[in-house]
Amino acid sequence: MHTPRIAHAEIPQRIRDEPCMLVQRPIPDVYVLWHPCCAHGQALASRLYAWLRPGNGFGPDVFYRSVPAPGAPPGGLPLALPGESRFDQPMAGSSGTSLKQANMQVVILLIDENMIADPVWRYWLALLARVPNSPVRRVFLPVALDSTAFNVPSPVSEVNFLRPNGLPLCDKKDPAYAPGLEIVVRSLLKQLTEALCRLLLMPNDITHSNKTHLGVPQGSQAKISLFLSHAKIDGGLPARRLRDYIYSQTQLAAFYDENDIPFGSAFAKVLQSSVQASQTAAMIAVKSAQYASRPWCRREIALFRKPVREDGHPGNAERWRLNPLVVVNALEPGAQTSGIPEIGNATHFGWSSERSDQEEQIVTLVLRDVLLAAFHSALGSSIDGNPNQIIINWLPDPTTLLQIPRVREFQSPVQILYPGRGLSGLELDNLDELFPHVSFLSFDRATS
Numbered sequence: 379m380h381t382p383r384i385a386h387a388e389i390p391q392r393i394r395d396e397p398c399m400l401v402q403r404p405i406p407d408v409y410v411l412w413h414p415c416c417a418h419g420q421a422l423a424s425r426l427y428a429w430l431r432p433g434n435g436f437g438p439d440v441f442y443r444s445v446p447a448p449g450a451p452p453g454g455l456p457l458a459l460p461g462e463s464r465f466d467q468p469m470a471g472s473s474g475t476s477l478k479q480a481n482m483q484v485v486i487l488l489i490d491e492n493m494i495a496d497p498v499w500r501y502w503l504a505l506l507a508r509v510p511n512s513p514v515r516r517v518f519l520p521v522a523l524d525s526t527a528f529n530v531p532s533p534v535s536e537v538n539f540l541r542p543n544g545l546p547l548c549d550k551k552d553p554a555y556a557p558g559l560e561i562v563v564r565s566l567l568k569q570l571t572e573a574l575c576r577l578l579l580m581p582n583d584i585t586h587s588n589k590t591h592l593g594v595p596q597g598s599q600a601k602i603s604l605f606l607s608h609a610k611i612d613g614g615l616p617a618r619r620l621r622d623y624i625y626s627q628t629q630l631a632a633f634y635d636e637n638d639i640p641f642g643s644a645f646a647k648v649l650q651s652s653v654q655a656s657q658t659a660a661m662i663a664v665k666s667a668q669y670a671s672r673p674w675c676r677r678e679i680a681l682f683r684k685p686v687r688e689d690g691h692p693g694n695a696e697r698w699r700l701n702p703l704v705v706v707n708a709l710e711p712g713a714q715t716s717g718i719p720e721i722g723n724a725t726h727f728g729w730s731s732e733r734s735d736q737e738e739q740i741v742t743l744v745l746r747d748v749l750l751a752a753f754h755s756a757l758g759s760s761i762d763g764n765p766n767q768i769i770i771n772w773l774p775d776p777t778t779l780l781q782i783p784r785v786r787e788f789q790s791p792v793q794i795l796y797p798g799r800g801l802s803g804l805e806l807d808n809l810d811e812l813f814p815h816v817s818f819l820s821f822d823r824a825t826s
Contacts, residue, residue, distance in 0.1 A: 403755075403756040403759050403760075404481065404482045404515075404577060404578050404756060405438075405479050405480050405482065405753070405756045405757055405760060406438050406480060406482040406483065406484045406517075406574075406577070406578070406753070407438060407439050407440075407441065407460075407480040407482070407483055407484070408426075408430060408438050408439065408440045408441070408484045408486065409440075409441050409442075409443055409459055409483060409484070409485050410423045410426055410427070410440065410441070410442055410443070410486045410488065411443045411444065411456070411485060411486065411487050411488065412444050412487075412488035412490075412493070413444070413490065413492040413493040413496060413499055414444050414445055414446075415492040416444075416488060416490045416492050416493065416523070417490075417547075417550065418488075418490075418523065418547055418559070418562075419444060419488050419490075420444075421559060422488055422521075422562070422563065422566065423442055423444075423488065425563045425566075425567070426440065426486065426566075426567075426570070427440045427442075429567050429571075429746065430574075430749075432746075432750075433798065434798045434799045434800065435797075435798040435799035435800075435820070435822055436750055436754070436797060436798050437749075437750055437753060438480075438484075438753055439480070443456040443457060443459070444456055453496075453498060454498065455498060455499075455502050456502075459483060459485070459506065459516075460483070460512065460514065461483070461512035461514050461516075462505065462506065462508075463505065463508055479757060479760045479825070480514060481513065481514055481515065482514060482515045482516075482517060482577070483514055483515065483516045483517065484517050484519060484574065484577065485506065485516060485517065485518050485519065486519050486520075486521065486570070487503070487518060487519070487521060487530070487534065488521050488523060489520055489521060489522060489523060489526075489527035489530055490523040490524050490527065491524055491526045493527075493530075494526045494527065494529050494530065495526075500530075500531060503530060503531050503534060506518075506534075507531065507532070507533055507534060517577060518533075518534045518537055519537070519540060519570065519573055519574075520534055520537055520539050520540065521539065521540045521541075521542065521566065521570075522539040522540070522541050523545060523546075524545065524546060527539065540566065540569040540570060540573065541569070542562045542563075542565040542566040542569065543561060543562065544558055544559075544561035544562040544565060545562060547559060547562060564738065564739075564742075567742055567746075568628075568738060568741075568742045571742055571745040571746050571749060572602075572628060572629060572630070572745055574749050575602055575659070575745050575748050575749050575752070576602065578749060578752040578753060578756065579602060579748070579752055580600060580602075600657065601629065601630055601631040601657065602630050602631070602657065602659045602745075602748070603630065603631040603632065603633055603657045603658045603659065604624060604630060604631070604632050604633070604658075604659065604660050604661070604662055604741070604744060605632075605633045605658050605660070605661040605662070605678070605682065606620055606621055606632055606633060606634045606661075606662050606664070607661055607662070607663040607664065607675055607678045607679060607682075608663070608664035608666070608669070608675070609664070609666050609668045609669045609671075609672045609675050611666075611668045611672075612666040612667055612668045612708075613665075613666035613668070613669060613708055615731065616664045616666075616706055616708045616729050616731075617662075617664050618634075619737055620632070620662060620664075620706075620737055620740065620741065621634045622737075623737035623738065623741060624741060627737075627738070628741060630741070630745075631657070633658065658701070659701060659702075659748045659752075660701055660702045660703065660704065660744045660745075660747060660748045660751075661678070661679070661682045661702075661703045661704075662703075662704050662706060662740065662741075662744060663675075663678075663679055663703060663704070663705050663706065663721075664706045664708050664729075665705050665706065665707050665708060665709065665715070665718070665721075666708045666709065666715075667709055667710065667713040667714065667715045668715075669715065669718075670715050670716040670717070670718050671715075671716065676718070676720075679703070679718065679720045680720050682701065682703065683700070683703060683720040683721075683722065683777070683778065683781075684781050685698040685699065685700045685770070685778055685781055685782060686698065686699050686700070687699075688755070688759070694762075694763060694764055694765040695761070695762070695763020695764060695765070695767040695768065695769050695795070696767070696768045696769070696782075696784065697755075697758060697763075697768075697769045697770075698768065698769070698770045698771075698782060699751070699755050699770075699771050700751070700770070700771060700772045700778060701748070701751060702724075702725070702744065702747035702748055702750075702751050702772075703721070703724040703725075704724065704725045704726075704727060704740065704743060704744045704747060705721055705724050705725065705726045705727070706726075706727050706729050706740060707726055707727065707728050707729060708729040719777050720777060722775040722776075722777045722778055723773060723775045725743065725747060727739070727740050727743065750797075751771055751772065754772070754797040754821070755771040757797070757821060758770070758771055758795065758797075758821070761795065761821070761824060761825065763795065766790075766791065766792055766793055767792070767793045767794075767795055768782060768784060768785070768792055768793070768794050768795070769795045770794060770795070770796050770797075771797060772796070772797070773796060773797065773801065774794055774796050774801075774809060774818065776809070776812055776813075779794070779809075779813065779816075785813060785816060788815055790815070791815050791816075791817070792815065792816050792817075793817045793818070793819055794816055794817070794818050794819070795819050795820075795821060795824050796818065796819075796820060796821065797820070797821050798820050798821065798822065799820055799822045799823075800820040800822070800823065801818065801820070806818060
């Protein structure tokens with residue numbers, strides 16, 4: 379077989395000199411691979427990028443690998459992944475600035491008949507399965523775009539494939555292509571987001587070859603749980619539909635008090651322990667007209683929106699974590715209700731009883747927020763910081779900041795480090811007025 383020519387690049391000295399070790403807080407770089415002849419590869423990759431990198435610098439870095447690397451012949455291999463070995467030579471492709479912090483490579487393979495039939499790409503996939511020449515774990519998430527995908531080389535073939543609904547797609551010139559693509563994309567994002575949440579929240583749920591950092595997702599009895607907060611008097615229907623969807627269409631768990639509080643148990647203690655349990659990754663609050671007036675609903679949301687201090691990290695900075703909240707607005711037209719300060723800058727989703735697909739959209743949106751929260755928490759833990767800094771994994775807002783003692787007590791100047799590239803000038807002006815002793819610095823600026 380002809381050996382393809384590729385461009386060489388050096389692995390940064392820091393990566394080559396570090397000892398191999400398993401990192402408990404995954405900070406992934408995501409690589410999306412598809413064959414240049416794959417008819418739908420570019421469209422799917424673009425949607426994956428937009429989903430995993432929303433807003434102003436949020437989420438893990440996402441890189442494409444499809445066309446031949448610079449200097450490679452037609453039909454040659456794309457740019458190498460950092461730590462990849464080709465012909466017993468260490469190779470590295472450009473990975474932006476995140477290589478300073480990333481300790482995991484998530485390789486999303488969009489596999490179709492072109493990738494399987496191409497001997498150069500099959501050879502490359504076998505190379506990728508080798509041990510990375512760095513302390514970075516490499517995890518495969520293969521996507522079956524047709525039935526030939528399962529002929530991919532081992533050990534990738536041993537992984538449970540993502541299988542989007544709606545395949546095969548028709549020709550791009552067909553009027554049915556655009557709506558058909560949306561079905562595939564939504565199904566793919568649902569499966570992918572759930573898989574990535576498991577990788578970030580349960581990093582030990584990965585099998586490893588002896589003395590390698592090559593990982594594949596492994597099944598586990600543990601499940602990521604979503605807390606469904608609702609007022610029974612008028613919010614039961616949306617909550618029940620979400621509960622039923624979670625148990626019938628996902629690998630998640632849900633806390634729904636009618637099912638999960640045993641008869642005769644201490645109601646308050648069960649609620650508090652469930653809201654604050656480690657496996658409770660997010661809350662979905664069904665905001666109906668009566669929600670704000672129900673004491674237990676307000677108690678649930680107040681407990682959940684209280685930041686948790688994380689100890690045991692290197693450096694002297696304080697670190698705080700806040701799990702995401704998605705508010706399902708289930709108000710009837712013309713209905714009135716009181717405001718809820720704890721909602722802060724949470725994501726809102728409008729509920730309509732006539733729509734049959736909204737449960738999937740809501741749960742996938744919640745999981746994307748869980749993924750981003752876990753990523754930013756891990757990224758924050760990689761920043762050393764100093765005693766005058768507080769590192770958080772959410773965008774700062776007054777309600778949540780007031781629950782951090784050093785911010786609330788106004789005792790000494792403090793700096794807040796938060797995810798993304800930076801808040802708008804208007805948001806910073808408002809925070810500066812409310813917290814004159816606090817300065818704010820984005821992760822991007824703090825690590826540049």
